[in-house]
Amino acid sequence: MSSKTVPVVEAMNVKKTYMLGKVPVEALRGVNLRVETGDFVSILGPSGSGKSTLLNLIGALDKPTSGTLRIDGIDIAKLNDNQLAELRLRIGFVFQFFNLIPRLTARDNVELPMSIADMNKTERKKRATELLETVGLKERTNHKPAELSGGQQQRVAIARALANNPKFLLLDEPTGNVDSKTASEVLALIQNLNKEQNVSIIMVTHDEKLAHQAKRIIKVFDGEIHSDVVN
Numbered sequence: 001m002s003s004k005t006v007p008v009v010e011a012m013n014v015k016k017t018y019m020l021g022k023v024p025v026e027a028l029r030g031v032n033l034r035v036e037t038g039d040f041v042s043i044l045g046p047s048g049s050g051k052s053t054l055l056n057l058i059g060a061l062d063k064p065t066s067g068t069l070r071i072d073g074i075d076i077a078k079l080n081d082n083q084l085a086e087l088r089l090r091i092g093f094v095f096q097f098f099n100l101i102p103r104l105t106a107r108d109n110v111e112l113p114m115s116i117a118d119m120n121k122t123e124r125k126k127r128a129t130e131l132l133e134t135v136g137l138k139e140r141t142n143h144k145p146a147e148l149s150g151g152q153q154q155r156v157a158i159a160r161a162l163a164n165n166p167k168f169l170l171l172d173e174p175t176g177n178v179d180s181k182t183a184s185e186v187l188a189l190i191q192n193l194n195k196e197q198n199v200s201i202i203m204v205t206h207d208e209k210l211a212h213q214a215k216r217i218i219k220v221f222d223g224e225i226h227s228d229v230v231n
């Protein structure tokens with residue numbers, strides 16, 4: 001890998017301490033991490049180990065207490081709320097519970113982030129159609145979430161996450177709410193996006209089997225990275 005390219009994520013001695021009343025809770029105790037373009041990383045760890053905390057930081061949803069976190073080369077500590085929101089438009093989020101808007105069709109759900117980013121209507125429509133085709137839902141563009149299976153809803157969520165050409169996809173237990181067959185389909189789609197389109201993937205899970213499908217596995221324990229191995 002070229003050392004000249006800017007890593008999509010670079011964490012240097014990142015710490016996060018929550019205050020629970022007057023009691024400090026050290027959720028991250030000095031994390032060092034570098035994720036390059038085209039990586040497929042899974043972050044594995046037990047409950048309470050700090051996975052969501054790390055994911056929130058990588059997604060620019062929160063700032064570290066100390067240390068440096070760069071997303072696409074940008075030090076997030078230096079950004080104000082508006083700049084953080086702008087940065088988040090360039091990150092593709094996929095959550096465990098899909099988080100689609102129930103009133104909107106699959107197409108309109110995928111178009112939404114593009115309209116927030118001020119893309120014009122014609123372009124938006126074209127891109128939504130392409131993305132839904134990519135995730136295998138060409139025949140379901142006018143369905144609302146309730147008219148889709150769990151796996152199909154998650155594929156809409158992935159298409160939506162890709163809408164604004166994100167620097168990377170951030171997935172939090174993406175197969176946590178679908179059956180095992182659907183889970184393998186969703187995983188195959190994620191692997192394909194990584195392989196064919198070089199989309200960088202960071203996936204948090206506590207499912208060991210799922211984690212081992214990634215190219216690189218990072219194990220978090222008690223707020224620290226315990227191991228970081230190429231699969």
Ligand SMILES: Nc1ncnc2c1ncn2[C@@H]1O[C@H](COP(=O)(O)OP(=O)(O)OP(=O)(O)O)[C@@H](O)[C@H]1O
Binds near residue numbers: 019047
């Ligand atoms: N807002 C908060 N205020 C105080 N403590 C918090 C807060 N959020 C998380 N914590 C604590 O920080 C630690 C890490 O939590 P985190 O949510 O990152 O764990 P996790 O690895 O995502 O766990 P899970 O697998 O259960 O989702 C835990 O001890 C948790 O209790």
Ligand SMILES: [Mg+2]
Binds near residue numbers: 051052053
């Ligand atoms: Mg969590």
